[in-house]
Structure formats: C-alpha cells, structure tokens
Amino acid sequence: PVSDTILSIADLEEAASKKLGRTAKDFYNSGSTEQVTIRENSTAFSRYRLRPRVLVDVSGVETSTQVFGRTISFPLCVSPAGLQAMAHPDGELATSRACAKRGVNMAISSYSNYSIQAVRSAGIGAGLISHAIQLYTMKDRAMQERIIRTAEAEGCSAIFLTADSPVLGVRYNEWRNDFRTPEGLAYPILEKTTEDIRRQTHDGTFVGFNQDSHSWDREIPWLRSITKMEIWIKGVLTAEDTELAVKHGCDGIIVSNHGGRQLDGVMATLDALPECVEAAQGKTRVHVDGGFRSGTDIFKALALGAECCWVGRPAIWGLAYDGEAGVSLMLETMHNDFRRCMQLTGCQTIGDITKASLARIDSDGR
C-alpha cells in the first residue's frame, strides 16, 4: 500500500476496488436496479454550498460530539455492513479496532462474520468504543431475542432496527454473478455456518428470513419489553415515519436508504433529512447515512440538522485496501477533512454549524 497515495475517499475507493475480485467489488459497491438512489446519495451534496465566516479564531476547533451518551471524536461512525471478512480476513474485528482508536462508534451488522463478543472485545481492547447491534425484523423471534440478550450482556448501547427491508431489494449484480458467501466465512450472530449459507443462492437464503408482516406496533413495544438498550429505527426517509418513531418512544432514527441497496428511486438521504429533522422537533435523535465521502459532506448534513453521520462502503474500502490500517486511514482522512472544513467556515464547535452555514443552489449548479 505504501506506493499508493490515498488523499481522499475517492482514492481509497479506487485502490480498494482494484484489490477486490469482481464479484466482491460488485457486491459491495452496487446499489439496486437502476442505481438511481445510490448515485443521488452522493450528488445531493453538490446542491449545497458553504457560507463561511471569516476572521474567527479557529486555533482550538473542537470536533467532538455525543453519541449513545458518550463523547466521540467527530460526528462520524461506521454503519452496519455485513460480510466484512470478504474484504479482509480480520473483517469486523479490524473495523472495531480502528473505530476504537479513532474514538468513534460502530454498528455491528447481523450479517457480521464475527460474533458480537469478538467484535466488542476487539474494540474495547483497542480504545474507547460503543457499539450498536443491527437487527432485521425477523420471522424467527426466538433468534432475534437471543441476539438482543447477547448484545445487551456484551454491553452494546443500542439496537438499530433496520426497517427498510421487509423483503430484499433487487441487486442485479448478485444474480448475474451468482453471488454466494465465500468458503470459510460464517454468520455467527445468525447462527449460520458457511455450509448453511452456501447451500442456497443469496436469494434462497434470505427470502422467508425477514419479517414482511412487521409493523410499528408489532416491533417497538416488544423490543422495549425485552431490552434496556436504546432503540433506533434505521431506514426512515419521511416526516410521517419520524413522527411515528417519536410516538413510539424511539431514542433515534437513522435517515437511510440502505446505501441505495433497497428500493431504488427513493430520495437521497440528504434530501430527506430536513423534513425528518423538522418532524423530530428534538424529541428523537436524527442521524443519517448514505454517500458521505468527505468532511464537507458531514458538515452539510450537520448544517441541515443531523447530529451525526455514518458510513458503510468507505469502511469496507479501508478494509479491502489494508485491513485495520485502511479503516484507520479512512477515519483519519474524514476527520482531518471535517476539522479543516470547520476551520475554513469559521466554526469553533459543532454547535456553530447551523442552517446559516449553507446555501442551496439549483440542481444545475446556478
């Protein structure tokens, strides 16, 4: 890796994509069907420009903020993304260590290749970290409950209930490449071995697994009755659903479209964010993910009212590029970029980033 110069997340994507085999690269990088939403997640940022204030003392800029009741070093954490050991053998363990060393949090996917305990202890051994456990709404409630009990016993802080996946989105690449989990990898959180998974195509594995008769009333009171962990809903894109999250007493929402991997054609998360922030009225926390590739992107989402941003693919690219060191490089790049953006816009603390920090322009750049 020393011969490459990685200055940006785009550089990291390019370097990582060269290292991944075609099937793995397609699996990680693609969105669903026509790829409209995955593209717009990124292009939405270019409809905003910054309104910098000058001659502000920015020598002591403070990038830290609070997530899950603890201070993190800057407002970026790592989203739950499954199958990280396909990108690097250390997979989620490496991601957990890198997050802990940088002082940010991580959500563990149900499709993690390492157990909750292993991912937790890798992080705790490396620094300060809080974890969320990501859960699908599953048909098998008993298994769901075992996952929750384990996560709570291991000290996870929150549940991310992924609400946008009653059925799987259609990703053509997985069909074309006959995507299957590579030999030797398992899904211990879902109590599945490689053999269990490889016996079926990806679709056969997952159809009938997620709960398509899920509902707010079915899921949230039940979760509340069995856990004290924070409950966050991942995959909210509208004011209406934000209001329901408030009504059901959820601790927070992640404005997310699953990185453009579920329903193609839904709004970019940056565009959905303002209505969700407004509907939340400060009664539930609002975070966001999808397409964040620079510190300026984080800054724009904070100006639109998000408390924290999350990234999926950039962590995978870091892993593929250089394992734990690659994830650390990704986080360092984003942190430095974010700090510099605060300095050059004259913001001393996160609280200084407000609506007044942004101007919206027309989509054609005028």
Ligand code: FNR
């Ligand atoms: C995901 N994502 C995801 N989300 C979730 O709730 N459970 C999961 O198991 C996964 N798995 C997963 C795998 C891969 C390879 C990707 C790329 C994504 C979605 C993820 O949490 C997040 O919402 C997006 O990745 C954010 O968009 P960016 O940062 O990848 O653009």
